[in-house]
Amino acid sequence: MKQPIQALQAWLRRQPPKIKAFLAFVSAIAALVVIRLVVYDHDNLFIAAEAVHALGISVLIFKLATEKTCAGLSLKSQELTAIFLAARLYCSYVMEYDVHTVLDLTTLTTTVWVIYMMRVNLNSSYMLEKDNVSVLYVVIPCALLSLVVHPTTQHYIVNRIIWAFCVYLESVSVLPQLRVMQNTKIVEPFTAHYVFALGVARFLSCAHWILQVWDTSGRLLTALGYGMWPSLVLLSEIVQTFILADFCYYYVQRNRLLNPGIISEFNVLN
Template sequence: MNAFRFAGDMSHLFSVLLLLLKIYATKSCSGISLRTQELYALVFLTRYLDLFTYVVSVYNTLMKIVFISSSIAIVWCMRFHPVVRRTYDKEQDTFRHYLLVGVSLVLALLFHERFTIREVFWVFSIFLEAVAILPQLILLQRSRNVDNLTSQYVLFLGAYRAFYILNWIYRYVTEDDYSAWIAWIAGVVQTGLYADFFYYYFISWKNNAKLQLPA
């Protein structure tokens, strides 16, 4: 494992910890899209079908368990926790996320290296992860004023994907016959979705002001 992938994993893990901190410390999920969290739960459940059948390393297995369990815990809290669920802004979080699921599934059926259940679901998870942040970004635009923990959560999610792109570039340069074009395309699309958010986050940080997104 190279430094770029490790930094990406840690950014991803930190984003999840920030979100859990926001929910459990404040007993609020205000500004968080349940639809994005449901998409991420589906991403991890379909990507890590080999959790108990194929072990790469203890580190790899632990990360799989952390991301599956944390994503399910977040969805459960937002749906069923007696206090947290009352703070969920259902009226603002209206993006039709099932369309993203459908499109990702069609793409996975069309573009894959081997037509097996595990491979198709893995490719599906790659495509779905690329666009899973869309409901969250749209919710932030609608609410405009974004609290610090929510903005940092999105920031570290974007950083995770940016580090992974550097990881892919590093591996392409240093490894023979390394190719992962499906993940590359999805990663570039995913990073591009964060561009607008990164711009306004940088402006707010530069001016030492609270993040505000344009309507």
């Protein structure tokens, strides 16, 4: 079984980027079709995405608690995560108040704990010089975009703007973490597990939105409002999924070929 798989991996590595992108697109469509056939209630995909995100945070907590180091982690990505989770928790509380509210509260609590550990207990191992993406460069564009493009529902205008802000910020919150990994050129295993969990969570969330639009024959887009907002919701999900897709591919490939330990030289980092 290993020989055909290794031959396929070697063939994929030889393909030009456009062919790889096309194959990734076809694989994503195939995965969506399988999910649509297997998962009856597609709302469960969003719950699964939030659960996988919480699992990724749990991996970080285990790393911080056992190894007593935060080397390789981006504090700024954790802070951006806390910001969009707090915004989403507020919107969930005032607009829905359902199981998503509980999941967001749990994930936000654990994220704040990770931030506290990195800032206070493990600050000496924090790679400040490698974590060089300014939070303002990420937050300000998302805030400005949310003022211009936001839902056109019946909720208060402030709530609609905050809702849009958390959607946009979530789609780019992982960029500082990827930058740290690019700067260090080495990915510590627990950090790799965490980013992979984010990738899986993003794919499930993206699949949730796409399949919901599919099942409603596009009526979901009109339910979200009119103008550019419905399109930007889907675009935000797709953008973050593709940001993490390359990393997830090489994560799976390396974990099949390497022994446990330091994982390095992902193509996404070069």
